[in-house]
Amino acid sequence: MNTRRRFFGQSAAGLIGAALVSRVGAASLPEAPIRTTPDMAPPLQPSSGRPYSPVVTLNGWSLPWRMNSGWKEFHLVAEPVVRQIAAGMNAHLWGYNGQSPGPTIEVVEGDKVRLFVTNKLPEHTTIHWHGQRLPNGMDGVGGLTQPHIRPGKTFVYEFEAKRPGTFMYHPHADEMVQMAMGMMGFWVTHPKNPKFMPVDRDFVFLLGAFDIEPGSFTPRVNTMLDFNLFAFNTRVFPGIDPLVVRRNDRVRIRVGNLTMTNHPIHLHGHEFEVTGTDGGWTHPSSRWPEVTTDIGVGQMRAIEFIANEPGDWALHCHKSHHTMNAMGHDVPTMIGVDHRGVVEKINRLVPDYMVMGERGMADMGEMEMPLPDNTLPMMTGRGQYGAIEMGGMFTVLKVRDGLARNDYKDPGPYQHPAGTVAFEWTGQLPVAERPAPAAASKMSLKVRKPPAGHAGH
């Protein structure tokens, strides 16, 4: 695995036609390309088959195919991968074709799709094509609709991509472990008619959650809810690419949720409409404007808007812990705790100890402190005005004038027109009549002192 990665890692393109997996099936198996770089590949323009307008996978790529007597053939290889979560942290995950999430599969409504799935994991797997209309035996539920794909084996799935829309794929065998390890991928079925609901930029990503202990590499697969990394396509801020769009582009963002909780995804500066769900395209008459859409577990949403407000607009999950990286969930709140006199005592025992959290946790975003190996700061990222103090499910929609059609390059920080940035008030402050703030201790004593007996309970 490693040698292959190191060898192909030399390639700048990142897209590699790997050797065929099975000598026996060599003649009949399509290539299984791999990609190991974590940044965004340009949209994969269809070179064969029906035309469509390709999507952009945030920090990812789309899987090339080959046409074979009217079948669109893809080859997915389930295997252990090393995914850079953000600079400074690598995760040992399971994924497909060199990455987690696996490559996006793009087909067109009515395509006959044949998917070869090779298992290079240490245990059996299957693939479930989440949301697809297909023969029951192609649904990929191990034990229920098919035998498991044993390690080293290759299975073939064949079905027609009947319904256009937004889909996902993931294992349905030991899925708790395999999804916790990062096994997932996006699927887009484009409409047969390219003129149907066209957009200028079509971004896709999956929501993922991992619990990787600081200083370690492998997710704790048994964690149920207390995850410490919340990711867009297994990348966390500031490791996530921005969504770069040309001003007045019609933009679609498709998001799928494969975590164990819902994520209210919130966009700044624009209203959008939910134009697609797991079930297909929403009726125009049913849409209403939103700035946040909650994406439930196992759900997908497509949102659309005209990006007509230039600037750097935050796009993030609105659960505030989900825009943080690893932190100690049992660390007590230190806000307002006077450390005078105690610090010296602690320093005598722990010379490198520094007070943090006394005034809040913004220190974390501002100070560069040594951390355990392979651990990202809880909040990080810098903007033109200072620390952004974000991690996890946070990225930026960058709306700019004059970009080329297929230009997704980061244009850098937004240059605000004069007089359009919040500024400090330097004039006179009105003297308001306010009650003196009560000492916190007295207040809490008053509030918490139990009355005699238990009458107050």
Place this chain on the structure above:
Amino acid sequence: MNLLIVLAAIFLAGCATLSPDAGFSDVEQAVTQRTGARTQWVRSEDAANSVQARLKELLLKPIGPPQAVQIALLNNPGLQARYADVGIAEADLVQASRWRGPTFSFARLRRGGETEIERSVFFDVLGLITIPLSVRGEEARFAAAKNRAASEALRVALETRRAWFNAVAARETSRYMEQVKQAAEASAELARRMAEVGNWPKLNQAREQAFYAESTVQLARARQAEASARERLARLMGLWGEDLGFQLPERLPDLPKEPRQLGPDSETQALAQRLDVEAARRDAEALARSLGLTKVSRFVSLLEFGLHRNSETGQPRQRGWEIEIGIPIFDFGTARTARAEALYMQSVSRAAEVAIQARSEVRDAYGSYRTNFDLARHYRDEVIPLRKRISEEMLLRYNGMLASVFELLADSRDQVAAVNAYIEALRDFWLAESDFQMALTGRSPGASTGTTRTAAPAAASGGH
């Protein structure tokens, strides 16, 4: 005849006089040879003054183990009392060697008008005959007294050495307990302030406070153990008054680079140098002589040693020293000599017992020495670096707001406990080293006491 007696008396009196050092030079030599320190029997003001001057000089600087032993050998009052035994034994010996001399009596008796004057001279003829016998007995007692004095000096030296290591270790321990208390104090103080501003329930605060309260107890115990260990050392060195301000180093000596090996000649060395073995041999010799056993040469072979070499085909050659135990056979013949035979056999058995015990003690002490060396080295090279690494990682976690300051402090307490455990392991090594040294060259270390093993602080991992 008369002349002969007088001459004999003069001769005997002339051959046994009190020596200027009361036979103490033998003791001094035996002790110096085995401890490297001088000892002195203080019998005059001049001697006392010179000892005091030497003490003052030694007390100027921090006292190491050799200095402590030197002070004790010069100044331990119990030892001086024991040295007096040597003088007493010598006096007894000289006394025994002196003929009582003739006694004169004069009597004037009157019966009526008759006066009788009786003059007589008595010669203690029997005493004169038994003088050689009692001299021989007193000689043995004198030798035994010297042996006992030297042995006692070695005991004091060993205990002083042990007391020194205990005192320094106890001091280090109490210093570490002080640090633990400081960590607990910082935790408790922070907890109090957190509860004060409403960030923590009273339960958590009480827990931190409880730990602090317990650490105060631990520190008090450690300080008491330190004071007690220092007092014991002061007693052994015979110090009081202003001399109690003696200084000790801050730390125990480092572990030697490599442990000593138990050589094939170690047991032989013990048999050749140990005073208890020597005493047993002397006893048996003296008994043999007094019983008129002329063939003592065979008996003596009991404690003579030969190079032992075993060769077997295909096997490495075995080498070692072996005691040859030979039981000489005498023709005692009569029932009257049965007692003599029993006494003799008893001394043979005792000598064998002492020899076997000495050899066993050498092996035993070495086993303890080696185990304690390995343990101390393990603490130094494994446990302590690991604890340090844990603490470093803990700090990194704290930096990332992944762990709280309370976890950081709990960990620092654990680290201190580990360092303290290392101190104790190092101390135990030096105690074992002292015992081994003594078993090898001086006497049985078993009789010595004074390992004040302070209770190891609870290295409760994870704090509470």
